[in-house]
Amino acid sequence: MKLLAITLKDLRRSFRSLFSITFMFGVPLLVTALFWFIFGSFSGGEEEGFTLPPTTVQVVNLDEGQTPDTGESLGAVVVDLLQSEGFATLMAVTEAPDEAEARAAVGRGEAGVALVLPADFTASLTGPGMSTTVGLYTDPGLTIGTQVVAAVVRQLVDNLAARTISAEVTLAQLHEAGLEPDAALIDEVVRATQAETAPVLNVATPGAPEAEGEEDGGIGLFLAVIMGGMMVFYAFFTGASAMQTILVEDEEGTLPRLFTTPTPRAVIIAGKALAVVVTLVVQVTVLLLLGNLVFGIDWGEGLLVALAAAGLVMVAATTGLFLISFLKNRRQAGVLFGGVLTLTGMLGLVSVFTVGSPQAATMERVSLLVPQGWAIRAFQIAQGGATGGDLALTLGALLAWSLVFAVIGIVRLQRRFA
Amino acid sequence: MRRVLAIILKDLLQMVRDWKTAFFLLIMPIVFTLMFGFAFQGAAGSEGSALPVAYYAADDGLVGRALLAELAESPLLELEEVADAAAVEEGVAGGAYAAGIVVPPAAAGERMTPTLYLLPGSSGGLAARVEIDSAARRVSSAVETAERATALYAERQPSDAEINQQQFFDETLSAAQAAWDSPPVELAVAPVGSTGQEAEVDESGYGHASPAMMAQFAIGGLLGAAGILVTERKSRALHRLLTTTMSRAELLLGHFLAMFVIILVQILLLMGFGQLILKLPYFAEPVASLLLAGATAFFAAALGLLIGTMARTEEQVIIFSLLPMFVLAALGGAWFPLELMPAGYQRIAMWTPLARVVEGYKDILIRGLGIDAVITAVLILLGYAALCLAIAVMRFRAEAR
Numbered sequence: 108m109k110l111l112a113i114t115l116k117d118l119r120r121s122f123r124s125l126f127s128i129t130f131m132f133g134v135p136l137l138v139t140a141l142f143w144f145i146f147g148s149f150s151g152g153e154e155e156g157f158t159l160p161p162t163t164v165q166v167v168n169l170d171e172g173q174t175p176d177t178g179e180s181l182g183a184v185v186v187d188l189l190q191s192e193g194f195a196t197l198m199a200v201t202e203a204p205d206e207a208e209a210r211a212a213v214g215r216g217e218a219g220v221a222l223v224l225p226a227d228f229t230a231s232l233t234g235p236g237m238s239t240t241v242g243l244y245t246d247p248g249l250t251i252g253t254q255v256v257a258a259v260v261r262q263l264v265d266n267l268a269a270r271t272i273s274a275e276v277t278l279a280q281l282h283e284a285g286l287e288p289d290a291a292l293i294d295e296v297v298r299a300t301q302a303e304t305a306p307v308l309n310v311a312t313p314g315a316p317e318a319e320g321e322e323d324g325g326i327g328l329f330l331a332v333i334m335g336g337m338m339v340f341y342a343f344f345t346g347a348s349a350m351q352t353i354l355v356e357d358e359e360g361t362l363p364r365l366f367t368t369p370t371p372r373a374v375i376i377a378g379k380a381l382a383v384v385v386t387l388v389v390q391v392t393v394l395l396l397l398g399n400l401v402f403g404i405d406w407g408e409g410l411l412v413a414l415a416a417a418g419l420v421m422v423a424a425t426t427g428l429f430l431i432s433f434l435k436n437r438r439q440a441g442v443l444f445g446g447v448l449t450l451t452g453m454l455g456l457v458s459v460f461t462v463g464s465p466q467a468a469t470m471e472r473v474s475l476l477v478p479q480g481w482a483i484r485a486f487q488i489a490q491g492g493a494t495g496g497d498l499a500l501t502l503g504a505l506l507a508w509s510l511v512f513a514v515i516g517i518v519r520l521q522r523r524f525a
Numbered sequence: 526m527r528r529v530l531a532i533i534l535k536d537l538l539q540m541v542r543d544w545k546t547a548f549f550l551l552i553m554p555i556v557f558t559l560m561f562g563f564a565f566q567g568a569a570g571s572e573g574s575a576l577p578v579a580y581y582a583a584d585d586g587l588v589g590r591a592l593l594a595e596l597a598e599s600p601l602l603e604l605e606e607v608a609d610a611a612a613v614e615e616g617v618a619g620g621a622y623a624a625g626i627v628v629p630p631a632a633a634g635e636r637m638t639p640t641l642y643l644l645p646g647s648s649g650g651l652a653a654r655v656e657i658d659s660a661a662r663r664v665s666s667a668v669e670t671a672e673r674a675t676a677l678y679a680e681r682q683p684s685d686a687e688i689n690q691q692q693f694f695d696e697t698l699s700a701a702q703a704a705w706d707s708p709p710v711e712l713a714v715a716p717v718g719s720t721g722q723e724a725e726v727d728e729s730g731y732g733h734a735s736p737a738m739m740a741q742f743a744i745g746g747l748l749g750a751a752g753i754l755v756t757e758r759k760s761r762a763l764h765r766l767l768t769t770t771m772s773r774a775e776l777l778l779g780h781f782l783a784m785f786v787i788i789l790v791q792i793l794l795l796m797g798f799g800q801l802i803l804k805l806p807y808f809a810e811p812v813a814s815l816l817l818a819g820a821t822a823f824f825a826a827a828l829g830l831l832i833g834t835m836a837r838t839e840e841q842v843i844i845f846s847l848l849p850m851f852v853l854a855a856l857g858g859a860w861f862p863l864e865l866m867p868a869g870y871q872r873i874a875m876w877t878p879l880a881r882v883v884e885g886y887k888d889i890l891i892r893g894l895g896i897d898a899v900i901t902a903v904l905i906l907l908g909y910a911a912l913c914l915a916i917a918v919m920r921f922r923a924e925a926r
Contacts, residue, residue, distance in 0.1 A: 125844075126840045126841070126843075126844055129848070130844075134847075134851060138851060141855055142855070145856075145866055145870045160864075160866070160867055160871060161868065210717050210722075213717050214718055214719045214722075214892070214893075215719070215894075216888065216892060216894070216898070221717070231709045231710055232709050232710060237709060238707060239709070239710055240710070241710060241712050241713070243712055243714045245714060245715070246717075247718070247892060248732075248891045248892050249864050250862070250864065251651055251865060252864055254652055257712070258654065258655040258658060261655065261658075261712050262658065262659075262662065265659060265662050265708075266662070267710065268708040268709050269666035269670075272670070272704045272705065272708060273666060273669065273670040273701065275704065276670050276700045276704050277673060277677065280678075280696060280697045281674065281678060281681075283696075286678070296677065299673045299677075306638055307638065307661040307664075307665040308639055308641045308661050309638050309640040309641065310640075310641050310654070311640055311642055312642070313615070313618035313625070437839070440839075446548055446553070449847070450553060450556070453557060453560075460561070460564060467622075467649070468577065468620075468621055470563075471621075473560070
């Protein structure tokens, strides 16, 4: 009964504190809402998902040749294609008078890419044994937008080159096999190489249905990563902040007075610890529910999410206990919140920022140096991002962190209040 | 002026004596610059930082073998064969791989199409897709060429033909694959600098991480600096100062300039770190860099003064410092480059202070631009600073009354 009274008193203090409420709910929801707003509203709605802004492209068409059969310039064909509706969401294409002007526009940051189609573009694609180079000059400050343009141009150029290669190789092989190419055969080969080709790749998001050439929006996945990261980051703030009542009561003199009562010290500390756990359970539950209801985040299978949440609550509470056991007064808490928790929190979060990068595996290992990294991993597993075997390892690691922190924290506090 | 100087010196002494100052102002930004820089290193895929790609082929079919051979030659990809298709999806979803390829079993008489798995918005995934798409296109083109040529050969095969159709197919496929080694048109991609001449691309990742963390922790550093006003208020030193002949303006100016100096020193030290250790050309355009550093420090100091006048407790200083730090950093592209954000938002973001700082420094460091590129950023930062100062002064006046 006394334990509950202490718990309720601490809970009242926690939920009346603007500081606690801000860090428990305000900031995680605010940051997620900001990204939801940015990617949801500005990209044309959640249905359209994660879309990149179009990259500005200046094209210089120097092509002087014409195809022998239709008399068209393949350079002009490429420019028309790039300016067509199909590519409007990826790039905004304008023509520039010369190469120097287009490159200078990129240099000044007015264009993301300058594309230069050479004078012998058509000739190289229609004449035997010729070759040329298409220049793509990019803004070094951009990465993804320019890669998208490069991918599209490369695709167009490869498609044109494929026809030439196909025709040349076919005729050469037939000739080698003893078939002398006549006009009819050449015509047939050329027509065959110009036929529609099958898609070379189906592109899909993991866990989503495949779609030819289309990608899943992915905004839900992105928000889950962001909000999951924020939830873990601020749960540790909550654990430490709520556990701070030990310091507060010690400074205010109420804790020593409590210790003079018949209530055992273990009950007093347990009551405070229970308040921290309840506070964390409320925080994590509310954030998970709001994430799902407001932002439509699918956190994963219920049981796995519950296990991940339990692991987070456990490790955040014991981390708070551990850290507070090293502090003498509330002034030092500033270092704790601003320094230790920010540093370890961002270390734990670093894997969130590097998903899919070459360093992803290394950064994931770095993030596992701190308990926040393991907690984030637990939620990623719940969302189906790892194998079942990883779950036991991750929960085991969270338990191990918690045990170590709890033992050290309790021993230090016992010595302190002995 | 002597009084203002005295306040500045007192505040600086107070900050420098506190080890937390060095921690927030220098250690944390350096640690996070190194970490984020490493994390974003070669995110676009480059030689020496190959993108990890999971690969699974359901059987040992022709397309699968040809694609595997083509991809294995790419210096931009580090291919890893995994046990099954599920491992590909899980690995990509978990971030262990930039992309994953699943080649389905070949069905008789049907062309099978490999599936490429990647996460939306992943720069590594996109870079891998470009490379994989190109390889798949070449393989597909070679196979189609061999199939068409073999069909023609079958139609017109001489009765005394010495080679059978399978042999013809194999030889044509080899010839078509070899032809792709020197295609009629090649694409040469090169980054260009401010003059339109070819420039080096920043593959280190520090060109973004360094200014981003510098901007974020210019505000993070206010945690200690803004706390001085709160401490003065709580210890009643502020009230005692107000009873002296020192004017309120002098008092505020002293605190403001102390914060300005400490943050400017912070930025200059971080720029020095970037120049000397990370080899970033901060001083290639010294005037532009220093002007932007000054404006950033001016804005941060004004925000610090505002926080100092608004906060009543140390806890509030933490809230008022960390909140703008996280929100402005997230909005300003410190965590995710602005180029990944929708165009409409990018236009709005360029009116936020940290976006201007980050993009301004990227103009100098990556694009090689000079003072013209940072003038607007400087004006916007000064505008925000003026707003913060005005509110801070109003609040301080009200409090002093």
